[in-house]
Amino acid sequence: MVGKSSSKVKYICDHCGGIASKWAGQCAQCGEWNSFTEMVTQDRRSLHGLKAEPVGRIKPSVLGDVSLDTVARSASGLFELDRVLGGGLVPGSAILLGGDPGIGKSTLALQCIGHLQHAQRVLYVSGEESLQQIAMRAQRLGIGGADIHVLGENEVQLITRHALDIGAQFLVADSIQTLFHAEVPSGPGSVAQVRECASALVSFAKQTGCTVLLIGHVTKEGGIAGPKVLEHLVDTVLYFEGDHSSRFRLIRAFKNRYGTVNEMGVFAMTEDGLREVSNPSSMFLSQDREAAPGSVVFALQEATRPLLVEVQALVDNSSVGHPRRVCVGFDPQRLGMLLAVLHRHLEVPVVERDVFVNVAGGIRLSETAADLAVATALYASAVNRSFPANTVCFGEVGLSGEIRPVPWGESRIHEAASLGFVCAVIPARNTVKNLPIGFEPVPIASLAALGNWMETRSQVDG
């Protein structure tokens, strides 16, 4: 039994980050065995290596009297990033940037720093790469480093001390999993360490007004390695994602105390670093698209941003006893549901056939509005009919085969029209007031109506 009874000793679960005042064999919160590590807690201020200042007596304020002027944001130099942040970097805020290894997190941070160095004191702390590697990368990206401070240090108290010494206004910690706190006994990367290091850096941000960008790796399960509490500690959680085989990268906000969530920024990876893509629809669609069975253009809308993406499906006879269901960029559960609905309401032969769904460009569809595009692509492939190349589609599919309305109908249609599309298959209950000139909506209420429309359409075409 771990035996210090000092009130300064606590125990943290390496699995869920739960804290207990007494050691136990099993964590009461997550049920994990043997997961408690001893953690020495001290007065927060001395723990984080900052000079303690007396806290003044804080009185309640009237909300309407609170000044909004204090949030003066600074531009990161990447408009796509600023959009996701809600309009730029907020002083004193802590941002967590998560993503797979090799996706481009360090590059993004360095490009950001490269721009900010002209206006702010910036410090890039790397626990992963040597200073030489960082310098080489900066050179490749065309970033002059005259005003960039770099630090190869892993101990968080030393990091905050250096940051304080140089008066850092923007600090990047790459990555949070490589840092450690000298007073926490467990190894770097453990839940206790990640949590304590993050909380030290967040306190540093709050106390000094420095913007802190924490870079975090993502686990196989898709979450940021470390306890959930990491996401609670910071103001903004961003995920950088994309298919490794594609050069497109998306950045999304999952939590943002200074803006909306579900905003999306789009970048293209080039030899000279990340390039912003201000008109992503034209990038994601191939220029010379022709109608092909199983290919449908979906008008996606993430927060304020419409985007056209190509959904492809292939339904084919299975060569193995157990038919395959493979999804790239779409939820497999939802695919199962759509197949059942197509089978039941359109008598589409999908049982015992292989089914593949692919969203081009490495985009992941999370909106239910994608249902209709996926269902249409599946239907088109199964019955070998082409969906017209000049038509987009969006809508949610219900279990009884009904097509349900989705938000942002008008914006999706305008995006499609701006890229030369002339027709959209849309839910009957989506009313569109301001249609672009010459644009034809095809309102449908059910999958049966979709089947009929495609039937008449192919007769007209053929």
Ligand code: TYD
């Ligand atoms: P890196 O930024 O190191 O990824 P992360 O920090 O998420 O692990 O990028 C991985 C590799 O890709 C690196 O060798 C540089 C290269 N890269 C480019 O060549 N161009 C780019 O635009 C980006 C983002 C990365």
Ligand code: MG
């Ligand atoms: Mg990196």
